[in-house]
Amino acid sequence: MRALLLPALLVLGATPGTAKAPAPPRLLSQTGLYAAPGVVAARNLAYAPQYPLWTDGAAKARWIHLPAAIDGRDEAGWVFPVGTKAWKEFAFGGRKVETRLLWKTGPATWVFATYAWNEAQTEAVLVPEGGQPDAAEVAPGLRHTIPSRSDCRDCHGREKVEVLGFTALQLSPDRDAGALHAEPLRPGMVTLKELAARGLLRGARPDLASRPPRIEAPPAARTALGYLMSNCATCHRGDRPIPGLDLDLRPAHALRTALGPGSFPVPGQPESRLLSPGHPERSALLHRMASRGAIAQMPPLGSVRVDQAAVEHIRRWIAGMAPLPSH
């Protein structure tokens, strides 16, 4: 099966709609992340989003360099200053596997790069544009693939690029205590409060610190919507519509748009909907989250292991909803 699918999985083409950007450095140590080997430069701020993306249980560390203040007038669409660099390190089994870099090199240009760590864990080298399969074992028989740069743009955007884990909601100090796979805020990590105090956020509403953003919903729904936002809504969002799919899994829109039948029914469930309140077994969203088959898997890239904790949470959340009157 893999042999037949491989040609279709080759993702090597150039990316449309992007202005010319400089080539990324060949080594991670040349990107400005470290002041000395293994020592992150003080100017790079560590952070942890409250709703992290599931990457097969990888341990993650993140840093951002902001050469100037973020334009925060649009709370849902921060504009980063030219020169912004964001790094995200992925480790499996205590070993660093890859570090990804997002680097804003011009008003509308971003460099996407990822670096694969060497055996000695002393340096990471730029991965080819098409990515790198078989980078590490994440579970018996399951291997991690370093994504292609085109894959990176699938989630971070092609026209308007976003640093997905560094948003007002992700950095809100009003953190969801139930958030799945949440990482604790360690000393020195920035939240909205520190950003404002350091003068790194301008134009934001004056009460942002005293009334930080949060998903307004009962606890289980809040956690579920936060998870769907960070794991699904990077693609399924109304402002980047996918043809034929009227699905927007951002928190404010998820419950409204997920009640339709969708185009991918749960096998054997004629009453299937994207999300069927009270009926997890009829919910295609859950069926696809729980699959790692080549056809049904969601998200379609970046994961080879089902997020069982999330599947159980979403299952309970859907089961606890009042069924639709006619359903």
Next chain:
Amino acid sequence: MTLNRPLPLAVLGLVLGACALQAAPPARQKQIQHGGYLVTIAGCHDCHTPLKMSPKGPEPDMTRMLSGHPEGLKMPPAPKLAEGPWGWAGSLTMTAFTGPWGVSYSANLTPDKETGLGAWTEAQFLQMVRSGRHLGQGRAILPPMPIQNLQKATEADLKAIFAYLQSIPAIRNKVPAPLEPAPTPIPMH
């Protein structure tokens, strides 16, 4: 197997499509014609235009031109194939296929807004080809679609193909979703 299609509507669509081509600016007409040529020689009709039986044998049903697997043709469960070397099977329409990848159906390439490519942008079409993924960002496009061949096309050729596909008559035809393979994959050899 029954295939029902309102023929007069399809004929009307073809006439309107021809009128649309004539109404386009010359450069656009040339692009559309080139796209039509590419679609023909690349074999897109082979799977995306259903076959129908005629006195001379199977032939493309041009009243359903490029509209993919007919919505009304509900396929029974895929046949269980013996262990290799036979590895896949197809429907008489050449629009439904079963193999180690599961069951796949040829897509509706007409510009119908809900069931075809009518809501697509040119950039999304290019992204679909380049990524080799459904809708440009979903699962891998499934066999037997030779997406790897199309990935070798120039950008100008891909744009011509898209222009042509947007110029043909829209046919409303909702193609079923693909099906996962059986839990035990069929041996490849």
